[in-house]
Amino acid sequence: MKIIEQNQHRLLLRFQKSLWGVLLIGITLIPFGLFLCLLGFVLQRTDYPGIIAVVSGCVMVAISLYTIIKDTEITTYTFDKAKNSILWERQNRFKILQTKSVEFPCHLISGIEVEDFSGSEGGISFYPRLILPSIDWRFYLKSDGSYESAVSIAKTIAQFLDIPYFAKKSEVPTSTLYMKIMVNREPGQSS
Numbered sequence: 001m002k003i004i005e006q007n008q009h010r011l012l013l014r015f016q017k018s019l020w021g022v023l024l025i026g027i028t029l030i031p032f033g034l035f036l037c038l039l040g041f042v043l044q045r046t047d048y049p050g051i052i053a054v055v056s057g058c059v060m061v062a063i064s065l066y067t068i069i070k071d072t073e074i075t076t077y078t079f080d081k082a083k084n085s086i087l088w089e090r091q092n093r094f095k096i097l098q099t100k101s102v103e104f105p106c107h108l109i110s111g112i113e114v115e116d117f118s119g120s121e122g123g124i125s126f127y128p129r130l131i132l133p134s135i136d137w138r139f140y141l142k143s144d145g146s147y148e149s150a151v152s153i154a155k156t157i158a159q160f161l162d163i164p165y166f167a168k169k170s171e172v173p174t175s176t177l178y179m180k181i182m183v184n185r186e187p188g189q190s191s
Helices: 019-044 049-070 147-161 176-184
Strands: 002-006 010-016 073-080 085-092 099-105 111-118 124-132 137-140
Touching (some): 010 147, 019 049, 111 147, 124 147
Antiparallel strands (some): 002 010, 085 099, 111 124
């Protein structure tokens, strides 16, 4: 994630995956998938395995096209003090006219923390997360997954919005929704 603009009234952050990496996947997998399809059509005249090659080639082309379209998304976070709002926009590089956006007020945010996620391959990724305690909601910000980047972005946002930065999860205050649930539960009822 990169800081695009930062001044007294506005902070603009943008996250986008490398276009070259996505295109490299497309350039290698699409021709290989098309080759499998053509090989399947040639083999189909002689034997049954041709169908498997055609289906495999079509699946490979479909997956690579989906990856190219999905991974070329640009996510922009605009923190605007003058409007007291945060604007979250998602736009695809290939679908320029299709932009999805969400806007909510800055005063709902009570803090920011860095959350770690364990991947299926065993790696750990880190992401900044905005805390909205009144509704027990955590708003994850997209990031490259590195610890240094996530902490830097979290501290920048905390300083800009003048909200606390929580380095450890144990420091984060308990949400008001959770406290209401615990107070209103009946004796003997599990949480």
